[in-house]
Amino acid sequence: MNTHDAIAAAVDRLAQAQSTRVPCAPVRDLIGTDDLPAAYAVQQGLVQARIAGGATVVGRKIGATSKAVQDQLGVDQPDFGYLLDDMDVSYGAAADGRPISMATLVQPRVEAEVAFRLGKDIDVPEDEITLELVRDAVEVALPALEIVDSRIADWNIEFTDTVADNASSGLFVIGTDAQPLAGPGLAGCEPVGVVMELSINDEVRSSGNGAACLGDPLEALRWLAVQSARFGDPLRAGQLILSGALGPFVPFAPGDRVVASISGFAPLAVVFEE
Numbered sequence: 001m002n003t004h005d006a007i008a009a010a011v012d013r014l015a016q017a018q019s020t021r022v023p024c025a026p027v028r029d030l031i032g033t034d035d036l037p038a039a040y041a042v043q044q045g046l047v048q049a050r051i052a053g054g055a056t057v058v059g060r061k062i063g064a065t066s067k068a069v070q071d072q073l074g075v076d077q078p079d080f081g082y083l084l085d086d087m088d089v090s091y092g093a094a095a096d097g098r099p100i101s102m103a104t105l106v107q108p109r110v111e112a113e114v115a116f117r118l119g120k121d122i123d124v125p126e127d128e129i130t131l132e133l134v135r136d137a138v139e140v141a142l143p144a145l146e147i148v149d150s151r152i153a154d155w156n157i158e159f160t161d162t163v164a165d166n167a168s169s170g171l172f173v174i175g176t177d178a179q180p181l182a183g184p185g186l187a188g189c190e191p192v193g194v195v196m197e198l199s200i201n202d203e204v205r206s207s208g209n210g211a212a213c214l215g216d217p218l219e220a221l222r223w224l225a226v227q228s229a230r231f232g233d234p235l236r237a238g239q240l241i242l243s244g245a246l247g248p249f250v251p252f253a254p255g256d257r258v259v260a261s262i263s264g265f266a267p268l269a270v271v272f273e274e
Contacts, residue, residue, distance in 0.1 A: 006030040007038055011045035014151050014165055018046075021106050023153035026161045033158050040231070042164035047082045058240055059083040060228070061146065062220045063167035065244025066212040069111070072248060073168075075159045078214065080224055081167030083240060089147075090174045099273040100147075100171070102254055108149045108170055111249035112198045112260035112268075114191050114210065114217045115144035115174055116241045122225040123234040134222045137235075140178035141189040143265040145258065146242055147171040148249055172242060175260075175268040191217035195263045196246040200256050208247025217243035 010027040017024035031038040051057065063079045064070050070077075089100045102108065119139030122129065149170030152161055162168045182188040191210045194217075198206040214220040220243045228234050235241070252258060252272065259269045 003035075003038060007041045007045065010042040010164055011049070014042070014046055015049060017106065017151035018104075021104075023106055024151055026152050026156055026158070027164050028158050028160050031160055031164065033160055035160060036163065039160040039163035043081060043166050046164075046166055047084070050084055050086070055084040055086045057082055058085050058088065059242070060224055060235065060239065061167055061169055061172070061242040062224050062244040063148075063162065063169075065214045065220050066208065066247065068208065068212065068248040069245045073155075073157060073162060075162065077159065078220070078223060078244065079159070079163045079167050080227055081169045083169070083172060083242065087169065087171050088174070089171045099271045100173070101273050105147065105149050105170055106151055107155060108147050108252065109249040110198070110252050110258055111146050111148060111245035112196050112206065112247065112262060113144050113146060113213070113245050114189075114194060114243050114262065115142045116140070116217075116221060116243060117142065117178070118235060118237050118239050118241065121234065121236050122228070123236075124229070126226045126229040129222055129225045129229065131216075131218055131222050134225055135181060135218055137237075138181055138218075138221070140180055141191060142178050143175040143260055143262045143268045144242055145173040145260050145268060145270060146245070147173075173268065173270055174240065175265060177266040177268075179264060189264050191243070193263075194246070197261045198247065198250065199259045199261070200250065200252055202257075205250040206247040208245070210246065212246055213244045220244045
């Protein structure tokens with residue numbers, strides 16, 4: 001099988017698993033374990049198919065940013081995926097408290113993180129993308145929950161599997177408590193300094209801090225901006241960026257109440273449908 005056919009077969013396998021909610025075999029048997037261009041090509045195939053079906057890209061997610069999550073996944077580097085409007089279930093938490101449907105999920109887990117809304121494009125050569133530049137591009141920081149998911153049976157993944165599977169993305173929830181970044185003489189959020197606890201049904205199940213996210217969630221954003229420049233798809237004003245987990249992800253069940261408490265933000269609580 002040539003590379004083009006292997007990518008197409010991997011797209012079909014993952015798309016079938018998503019549509020049927022029946023987990024599939026890993027795709028590394030098709031694209032290998034170290035061919036990142038092929039893995040991102042599979043990701044693009046899946047994303048473009050969803051766009052053709054009416055979805056819209058609203059931002060990006062950074063995956064495997066914390067050592068705890070890397071250990072859980074068995075990987076040693078971050079990756080990224082795309083956020084689509086049909087993944088946004090914030091209405092269930094931030095607006096009217098309706099339970100969040102699990103109808104599209106296969107093997108979900110939940111993690112808490114800091115999200116950024118960009119106020120400026122980050123469209124410069126990669127060697128000009130500094131921490132100061134990405135910090136200046138952030139309009140606000142927000143609390144977020146990401147419901148990560150895998151179409152691959154038993155989360156039996158290696159790095160190319162999770163990349164191909166849109167960085168093991170599922171759904172996301174963004175809180176309404178937007179905060180500006182701290183600046184000289186200005187109060188605000190300093191992402192590296194946040195402390196997180198994630199509880200399920202009032203039991204703390206995960207904890208961490210901003211430094212667990214590639215050393216600083218803004219460093220994770222800088223990493224993403226560099227990768228996006230290399231792929232010819234730079235980050236744009238208005239996009240939402242999920243910067244990566246602040247602690248381990250955890251499983252949950254229908255009917256559970258999940259609360260992310262991230263210092264500097266109001267708690268973000270969601271309930272999943274029975």
